Amino acid sequence: MxxxxxxxxxxxxxxxxxxxxxxxxxxxxxxxxxxxxxxxxxxxxxxxxxxxxxxxxxxxxxxxxxxxxxxxxxxxxxxxxxxxxxxxxxxxxxxxxxxxxxxxxxxxxxxxxxxxxxxxxxxxxxxxxxxxxxxxxxxxxxxxxxxxxxxxxxxxxxxxxxxxxxxxxxxxxxxMRLEYDSKSVKRMERPLLKRFVRDSGEEVTEYKKGGEGSWAPNPEGALPSVLIEEGAMHHVRPIVEELPEGTILITERLDSENIELVQPKIGDSPHPSTIVTIGSETxxxxxxxxxxxxxxxxxxxxxxxxxxxxxxxxxxxxxxxxxxxxxxxxxxxxxxxxxxxxxxxxxxxxxxxxxxxxxxxxxxxxxxxxxxxxxxxxx
Missing domain, CATH: 3.40.50.150 (Vaccinia Virus protein VP39)
Incomplete structure (x- = not known):
């Protein structure tokens, strides 16, 4: 052809x-x-x-x-x-x-x-x-x-x-795994509960012992979520974590070179959404x-x-x-x-x-x- x-x-x-x-x-x-x-x-x-x-x-x-x-x-x-x-x-x-x-x-x-x-x-x-x-x-x-x-x-x-x-x-x-956020990693460093469900449906609770245990970050990343935030996964998280609380992102593509930050003012009221999230790339x-x-x-x-x-x-x-x-x-x-x-x-x-x-x-x-x-x- x-x-x-x-x-x-x-x-x-x-x-x-x-x-x-x-x-x-x-x-x-x-x-x-x-x-x-x-x-x-x-x-x-x-x-x-x-x-x-x-x-x-x-x-x-x-x-x-x-x-x-x-x-x-x-x-x-x-x-x-x-x-x-x-x-x-x-x-x-x-x-x-x-x-x-x-x-x-x-x-x-x-x-x-x-x-x-x-x-x-x-x-x-x-x-x-x-x-x-x-x-x-x-x-x-x-x-x-x-x-x-x-x-x-x-x-x-x-x-x-x-x-x-x-x-x-x-x-x-x-x-399909996501990048762990810093708060999740810090929680894993403490002797907290780990709760999960086996394939059989059995609910399991485990404690970490002496700072060492079965609860540790998977090297491939965190489990995928039922909420797919397309474009707001690996490359966005570092940007988001450094932003002041309450910052509004106005952008089509979330990256360090294409982002506008707006600090909310008194009386500002964002339009209500069916889900609360940071944003995504389309x-x-x-x-x-x-x-x-x-x-x-x-x-x-x-x-x-x-x-x-x-x-x-x-x-x-x-x-x-x-x-x-x-x-x-x-x-x-x-x-x-x-x-x-x-x-x-x-x-x-x-x-x-x-x-x-x-x-x-x-x-x-x-x-x-x-x-x-x-x-x-x-x-």
């Missing part, structure tokens, strides 16, 4: 045949995923269209929250089918306020996945098989930004739901797609849920963040999007590599498995 322009390489989902790894296809991912073999994908990470009832590029119309779950369930059924027993499904999604109240469709979705037969009977819809898919963990991504509303809390977070089909899911906890793709999660967020879960050479799928690829990061980390990728312009942008981004410097510096080994997926041949 030497000399061929990226735009000329945009492929549409075939009716049958073979798909290539390391490619992004234009078309409905429901049709694309149906071509893939059972238990063939290691990680599905995606952010589906919002339930905002808007028309997007390519004429795609999203659904009212009342109808969102019925639309989305067939996609989740295909995700569950193609996911390996050791695989994971990371779903980034946000809820919606309707007529001044939070619509509960996200909780309806979780209920439906866990009670699919009853849900389909109640809704009188075609049964969808979930293949044992269950919710492993729910996390919260602090975006650090929100649209102000005069009569609501500042909504800085989005949900991150981690699903899997078995307890054998890959879970590489060390790449990145937006210029041009035709604004609903983009950051490369660091994709990296966090790709490293945590897969190994080198594993296969990562994004059924709503958008402008390609999942694919860009998967390639940088030595994983195979495959994805779908209904908007050809997004697919072109995504393939260009994959060729150009990540924006984030530490991802650019990763010396990821090249994938060694076959470049072809195994597909179900249609009779």
């Amino acid at each position: 030497g000399g061929m322009d990226t735009a000329d390489r945009v492929r549409k989902i075939p009716n049958k045949g073979k798909l290539e790894w390391n490619n992004i296809y234009a078309g409905d991912s429901l049709e694309g995923m149906r071509l893939l073999e059972d238990a063939s994908i290691d990680l599905v990470m995606t952010s589906p269209p919002y339930a905002d009832m808007k028309s997007y590029a390519g004429g795609f119309q999203t659904f009212h929250p009342d109808n969102y779950v019925e639309w989305f369930l067939p996609y989740i059924g295909e995700v569950a089918r193609i996911l390996k027993p050791t695989g994971s499904f990371i779903l980034n999604i946000n809820d919606k306020s309707i007529d001044g109240f939070r619509h509960p469709f996200i909780f309806e979705l979780i209920f439906a996945i866990h009670n699919i037969n009853d849900y389909c009977k109640i809704k009188k819809i075609k049964p969808v098989e979930m293949h044992g898919l269950k919710l492993f963990e729910r996390l919260f991504w602090n975006k650090g930004k929100y649209l102000a509303h005069p009569s609501r809390f500042g909504d800085k977070v989005e949900y991150l739901f981690w699903f899997s089909k078995s307890k054998d899911r890959k879970f590489n906890i060390d790449p 990145r937006r793709i210029a041009g035709n797609h604004v609903a983009v999660y950051p490369e660091r967020l994709a990296s966090y879960f790709i490293q945590g849920a897969t190994d080198v050479d594993d296969i990562v799928l994004d059924p709503f690829m958008g402008t390609g963040t999942t694919a860009v990061v998967a390639k940088a980390l030595g994983r195979k990728y495959i994805g779908f999007d209904q908007v050809e312009e997004y697919v072109k942008t995504a393939m260009e981004r994959v060729e150009n590599g990540p924006y984030v410097k530490d991802l650019q510096d990763v010396k990821a080994p090249s994938p060694s498995l076959s470049d072809w997926t195994t597909l179900k041949e249609e009779s």
Whole structure:
């Protein structure tokens, strides 16, 4: 394909045949995923269209929250089918306020996945098989930004739901660890209690003896939190710890060269938020797609849920963040999007590599498995 322009390489989902790894296809991912073999994908990470009832590029119309779950369930059924027993499904999604109240469709979705037969009977819809898919963990991504509303809390977070089909899911906890803060390290130097829960559910309490004991910093860092403060992890903590109490940070990217400090004055009242935090780094793709999660967020879960050479799928690829990061980390990728312009942008981004410097510096080994997926041949 030497000399061929990226735009000329945009492929549409075939009716049958073979798909290539390391490619992004234009078309409905429901049709694309149906071509893939059972238990063939290691990680599905995606952010589906919002339930905002808007028309997007390519004429795609999203659904009212009342109808969102019925639309989305067939996609989740295909995700569950193609996911390996050791695989994971990371779903980034946000809820919606309707007529001044939070619509509960996200909780309806979780209920439906866990009670699919009853849900389909109640809704009188075609049964969808979930293949044992269950919710492993729910996390919260602090975006650090929100649209102000005069009569609501500042909504800085989005949900991150981690699903899997078995307890054998890959879970590489060390790449997901956080840096210990200085207060935690000081506490470890004192003979304090250590409380934790074993995998069996047993609650354990231990004392340190004579200043020496089993409670010591893990060399790889602290356990990951259910609150994902993207961009406010390792490189931010030293800055934050040196700030005077009550300092407000005003910045998109927290680092020593790009930060504005504002000391609060008497009578100042910050806008209330759904979560109290320092802030986070976000990145937006210029041009035709604004609903983009950051490369660091994709990296966090790709490293945590897969190994080198594993296969990562994004059924709503958008402008390609999942694919860009998967390639940088030595994983195979495959994805779908209904908007050809997004697919072109995504393939260009994959060729150009990540924006984030530490991802650019990763010396990821090249994938060694076959470049072809195994597909179900249609009779």
